Amino acid sequence: MVVSPAKKEFTYSTADFEAVRKKLKKLTGINLADSKDSMVYSRLARRIRVLKLGSFLQYLTYLDNNAPEQEEFVNALTTNLTSFFRESHHFDALEAHLKKNPKATKIWCAASSTGEEPYSIAMTAVKAFGKFSCPVQIIASDIDSKVLQTAREGMYRSDQIRDLPIEMKRQFFHRGTGNHDGKVRVVKELRELVQFQKLNLMDDSYAIPKNIDIVFCRNVMIYFDKPTQLDILQKIVKHMAHDSLYIAGHSENFGHVSQVLTPLGKTIYKPKRG
Numbered sequence: 001m002v003v004s005p006a007k008k009e010f011t012y013s014t015a016d017f018e019a020v021r022k023k024l025k026k027l028t029g030i031n032l033a034d035s036k037d038s039m040v041y042s043r044l045a046r047r048i049r050v051l052k053l054g055s056f057l058q059y060l061t062y063l064d065n066n067a068p069e070q071e072e073f074v075n076a077l078t079t080n081l082t083s084f085f086r087e088s089h090h091f092d093a094l095e096a097h098l099k100k101n102p103k104a105t106k107i108w109c110a111a112s113s114t115g116e117e118p119y120s121i122a123m124t125a126v127k128a129f130g131k132f133s134c135p136v137q138i139i140a141s142d143i144d145s146k147v148l149q150t151a152r153e154g155m156y157r158s159d160q161i162r163d164l165p166i167e168m169k170r171q172f173f174h175r176g177t178g179n180h181d182g183k184v185r186v187v188k189e190l191r192e193l194v195q196f197q198k199l200n201l202m203d204d205s206y207a208i209p210k211n212i213d214i215v216f217c218r219n220v221m222i223y224f225d226k227p228t229q230l231d232i233l234q235k236i237v238k239h240m241a242h243d244s245l246y247i248a249g250h251s252e253n254f255g256h257v258s259q260v261l262t263p264l265g266k267t268i269y270k271p272k273r274g
């Protein structure tokens, strides 16, 4: 075990880590590597403290008997790293696509985390159409209810938009004052372009519209094993329109799903029709 017994506030065995790993995989599809042993300890120790329990074993029993705790468990263990215009070439490609196809467009951001990605999509759409009232519908979803709350609020630290051009900062963010000093908030017109909803990619079916034109599903598939990736992709593709695009993260390799997606370059794919 990685967490040294001397440092442990709560009893935590290898069997506890295995039980957490199994439960997380079942609830989210996420495969935790062996090296995540101490991350699991520190993140769940917070829950054990809040619940005033004495050990991981007690926590796991509590989790089995208290369904609402499952949401806290999932929120505690997801990795939500994201940023505005992460992998910026995808937003250049999106702008070019929208300019070339200036029609009503449905975009689904399928692991939207704290909102930086869907708001980057919205900023790109406004830039492409030159106005806030653009014909783009953006659905943003995530399994983690806590990140969705942050995303809906659209409030960020000022340093998170440090690298954005000054005109974008002016057009798309309000600077916080008083209690919100050092923060910025996405303007209402941009927030209104994005609908956030909770969605688990492991569910049998997805409560989102059909005929999605562009799917952003970036940096989430890396947490799933290959059979799970294939299963999820098959479900996502059912929601995609003819001539649609699937945009993946830079480290997501879909060589094993060539029956579902055809690569177009730069981790952009189109669905294959059967």
Ligand SMILES: C[S@@+](CC[C@H](N)C(=O)[O-])C[C@H]1O[C@@H](n2cnc3c(N)ncnc32)[C@H](O)[C@@H]1O
Binding pocket: 027, 028, 029, 030, 078, 079, 080, 081, 082, 083, 086, 110, 111, 112, 113, 114, 117, 141, 142, 143, 144, 147, 199, 200, 201, 202, 217, 218, 219, 220, 223, 249
């Ligand atoms: C590393 S973040 C990626 C955020 C963003 N797509 C990006 O590329 O910057 C991964 C996100 O996937 C979400 N996630 C993990 N498992 C999921 C599942 N089964 N269904 C939906 N979202 C999931 C996590 O909650 C997290 O917010």
